[in-house]
Amino acid sequence: MTRRTTIDPDSVVLNPQKFIQKERANSKIKVDQVNTFLESSPERRALTHTLIDQIVNDPVLKTDTDYYDATKLQEREVTAKKIARLASYMEHDIKTVRKHFRGTDLMEDLQANDPDKAAPLTNKDISIFDKRLSLVANIDPQLGTRVGVHLGLFGNCIKGNGTDEQIRYWLQERGATLMKGIYGCFAMTELGHGSNVAQLQTKAVYDKQTDAFIIDTPDLTATKWWIGGAAHSATHATVYARLIVEGKDYGVKTFVIPLRDPSTFQLLPGISIGDIGAKMGRDGIDNGWIQFRNVVIPREFMLSRFTKVIRSPDGSVTVKTEPQLDQISGYSALLSGRVNMVMDSFRFGSKFATIAVRYAVGRQQFAPKKGMSETQLIDYPLHQYRVLPQLCVPYLVSPVAFKLMDSYYSTLDELYKASSSADKAALITVSKKLKNLFIDSASLKATNTWLIATLIDELRQTCGGHGYSQYNGFGKGYDDWVVQCTWEGDNNVLSLTSAKSILKKFVDSATKGRFDAQLDVDSFSYLKPRYIGSVISGETKSSLQELGDYTEVWSITLVKLLAHIGTLVEKSRSIDSVSKLLVLVSKFHALRCMLKTYYEKLNSSSDSHISDEITRESLWNVYKLFSLYFIDKHSGEFQQFKIFTADQISRVVQPQLLALLPIVRRDCISLTDSFELPDAMLNAPIGYFDGDIYHNYFNEVCRNNPAEADGAGKPPYHAELSTMLDRGFEFDQKLGGAATTETLSKLNK
């Protein structure tokens, strides 16, 4: 180290470490307790840290700043290596769940598909791996997706639509769940259809003669498009295609179709595949397009839990379908993704909040007076306003993310149980639960992926130019993130869908007094007939005095907003005309869910795992700041729908908000440390734990950009530039020199 890489401790300038150390020394918050709160429970917290520790220290899986310099091909190669590495962790994780490391080879027994040797695979078996994958996705999102498509989309499509035998065959015997033998992709969207799944055009025509389906792409717009893993990795696809039997179109069903020979990776007959190429982010995923040219698959490859093509011994064919369940199952593959994206929102949000808060504390700019040391960014009220509410976002996401995940798994278990036992009553109950889960997950997925897109963007801007450096994570982080707002349900479409269901519940409750006390009591308690009445009559009023008020004000707003929408729809007879307001309903529903879940968790002595009062107090401030920030953001609606008056906004909401900022600021480093993200997970030197911003950043830049081969600062393409700079004059002989007066006069002769 020469002296130009040191920082003069006596200069008036910058020594960020001391500021961050000071914050740590002064904070009275119990970081341990907060992390347990954020990780849901001590057991889950322990698992999180074990897994993170393995991931960031694994020589193949760990991700350094050189990640930000990789080309598309390099990214894809590295991702493939990491997938192979994760495959061995998968075996390890299943054995860990089953506590089975000796005696017999569990994997061999599972693939034997013999219940006497090993019980069939369940969701529980891959619960550790699921969490591992969710954490990996936080470090290397494209890796997460590439495995997530195989297990979460391909796998869940089979689980949701296949018979027990089909599930066992494809996922266990053939090894797909073990990431063996089969690598799957999920061929739903087409070039011409994304959101409108029912209008997909790929055809699956049943051919009686061969007792097989002929899969065909009728025209260009029916080309399967955006299929993750199709370009280079997938050996099989679950394909959404129109079932056509004896000329009749039964709508879109799912089929397992082999694409490639797993050993040679050559495409099978009739399969055309191409690479979708460069994307805004996640270039490590080999998204592809697929066209089928009369590809033949046996009848048994149609996933047949809810729709069956039955061939009688006499050769006649019937189609048996359970439309209601069929529809539900159709979405269940996407449900897993949505639930996971809420968890991703927590983890991504905490990562970028950590980076930006540490930078804001360590960075100084402008002194109040000449000669005084410069002010830390975090001490500017505007900077507090830009950073601290964003820090609160992942705090408010965490409880709802865990709750949604738990509810997803328990509902899925119920569904499998009910559908395997063909218990009709149980099926009806579980299908209602699933519908509620659709509403919550759609609204939470859309709202949270938007919130985090905003968070990354706004926090990048708070880091100034250094936020634009790829090595500080925001650029790739944003590009990788924003696809979450579009895929597996476009956020606007999801918001409309969930809001329309909420509006229907509202109308049922308000006009007919209908309310399912058992099913709707949690997420939809603001839709109780009595509650709606009390809001409309003015009996229930908005205030911000008690902790519960910060949630309830959103319930009141939702009721008033829904009532306003109801009136407009009645007048216009068009639901489309209120769609802008419906998107708000979905947002407000999600914000309320987040606040309510957080409130209930923190309020519970058993669930919160917070025993320290100062810590609890600090977490209540986070809760209040989050609510106030979004009330202020939506002060237009809060005034328009008369939840607050202009004066209440000026005298209550905004002053409370401004007053909270310096209070939350006091604990901001502890609240950041409480995410307990190791540097290797942040992968952004301006945000590392030690706060040595400038050295860390400088060193990473130098490491990734060594001196050029021909001399420091001399580019391989220097000839392009020196030729230009050294060029002569146009009228020189070498260029013909025709235009001087002398030459021209010769030509004039």
Next chain:
Amino acid sequence: MTRRTTIDPDSVVLNPQKFIQKERANSKIKVDQVNTFLESSPERRALTHTLIDQIVNDPVLKTDTDYYDATKLQEREVTAKKIARLASYMEHDIKTVRKHFRGTDLMEDLQANDPDKAAPLTNKDISIFDKRLSLVANIDPQLGTRVGVHLGLFGNCIKGNGTDEQIRYWLQERGATLMKGIYGCFAMTELGHGSNVAQLQTKAVYDKQTDAFIIDTPDLTATKWWIGGAAHSATHATVYARLIVEGKDYGVKTFVIPLRDPSTFQLLPGISIGDIGAKMGRDGIDNGWIQFRNVVIPREFMLSRFTKVIRSPDGSVTVKTEPQLDQISGYSALLSGRVNMVMDSFRFGSKFATIAVRYAVGRQQFAPKKGMSETQLIDYPLHQYRVLPQLCVPYLVSPVAFKLMDSYYSTLDELYKASSSADKAALITVSKKLKNLFIDSASLKATNTWLIATLIDELRQTCGGHGYSQYNGFGKGYDDWVVQCTWEGDNNVLSLTSAKSILKKFVDSATKGRFDAQLDVDSFSYLKPRYIGSVISGETKSSLQELGDYTEVWSITLVKLLAHIGTLVEKSRSIDSVSKLLVLVSKFHALRCMLKTYYEKLNSSSDSHISDEITRESLWNVYKLFSLYFIDKHSGEFQQFKIFTADQISRVVQPQLLALLPIVRRDCISLTDSFELPDAMLNAPIGYFDGDIYHNYFNEVCRNNPAEADGAGKPPYHAELSTMLDRGFEFDQKLGGAATTETLSKLNK
């Protein structure tokens, strides 16, 4: 073309061309007139199209979709080639301005630096090239920046701070303006200081013995950072460093420092340079860091228009400085960038609006009823709300961008004239004009670069998954764009600076009746004492009845907002506490400027160049929609500051807004065509003129992703995957096979 690349014209599905053709056939708008309106005048319009035509057809400068697949090194090489190409256009453009193509070699005469041979270079000489560069920057932003740093930052730094002789020497005789001999970079920001220029730490110590400056980087945080062109291209830098003479620190001044030998590109003694590496966007720019280790330059290399180090024959040294002008000139290099960014906002905005509107018209999704054809996205009210106000944004930017540009050049001419003739009175006037220009350009730069960042992001989302494909331009477009929110003045810092000046003007006017009728009448007419009085007294009321009202409502809002801020500051005695509101002042000031300039231009029969009434009507709708959209967006403030009541928002603003959407929708394709952007400038197949969305997109994807060398769909890294899929069981002999019961029992013996 096989049939899988055709679209079945009889199918219920998608044929986007016919929709776009239909819109064109039905629209009554005169595209020609609108384009003249947007391009400011017929003459300017003609020049724009001549230049665009040359650029998109130039074999080196044209940019295809393969641009989106280039690696960082490829981007840099290609950019270097394009720079060399632009250098010959520069010569051509100067000769065009001077109408000098024969007789003598103008370039040779200019470099001879002899006024008898050729008049000195002026801004007028490079006016065509400036426009060419601005248009190139719209197609290839990194190329624009790389040349812009040389001419706009390096060049303007010399023009703003150098003596006439220095300007003539560096820019003309040495050839910098001709992009010859010298390639410059602008070494202002350091690792530790960006916005706070006054605290830069690089030292320039005058050494009496050698009559030279010793330039030195005192510590790591003083490393010059983010310097565009430094890593690989620049031969010289204008360096911001602290002038220290005989131990006294005179603050930050500017120096020309040679970095590299232009022919060998080797670094000169004492210069350390490194590559900053990967960025969120614009990887074709070779941003670098620079450290100086006692680098010696002659005294004459300090730019000395306003600060001079004078050495007497007796060897004594004095420093002469004109502090007020010095400060102004310090910022003038950045002024050019800000003015250009407003123009970029117009051009970037029109590009992405074109793509998204054409896609919204051509794309269908979901049918109202089974069997009916699917609805065009643009016919959904929510989609109209998402797309059409964004289409209005570039319309509202254009007039103010041209006006600001004109005002910049005329003020600069005044400045040079006044400072060359040392006319004190003229200097005082022009310095006031410059200050106003700082306010307007800061507020417009910040607001418009934010508006366009939002526009690109929101419009990308309206294109669903296809918006995430790199080939449709949004990804790289966004990544390249957002640095505009940070560089050459961080948007928040700029907003605060301009708002504080506006607040000062407000206070002067409201409390002391001070208002400069001559200088402030245009941008600051809402700050006239009488006007402020009439708003505060309620005499001037908000309404939305006449066209002028859509601008005036913003004037009223500004006055009320400023009055509110005034009260808060009086109470708190802290300007920092209202900084969130000050950012709003800057935004509202910019929105008002945009509306006012647009209103005045369209209202003028001579300036608007619109003779057709239907066309004018349509442009008034654009104006109204823009204003209403932002009133609604800011309905929180409009209600809080009592510009409109909740009922007015519900009954006037929002219904007017919703009613305008389908009206503007009728002309949306014509309003898009009116930008007259050729496909080669859009470089995004879903937005091409013919509307053949799916073919264009599919063909570009296929062209950029040809079949893999080892077989279609077989990745070069297939072994990684096939080895994983074919792997055996852990207990096999090859892995030691130690854990079977049989083996374990042997070990147990």
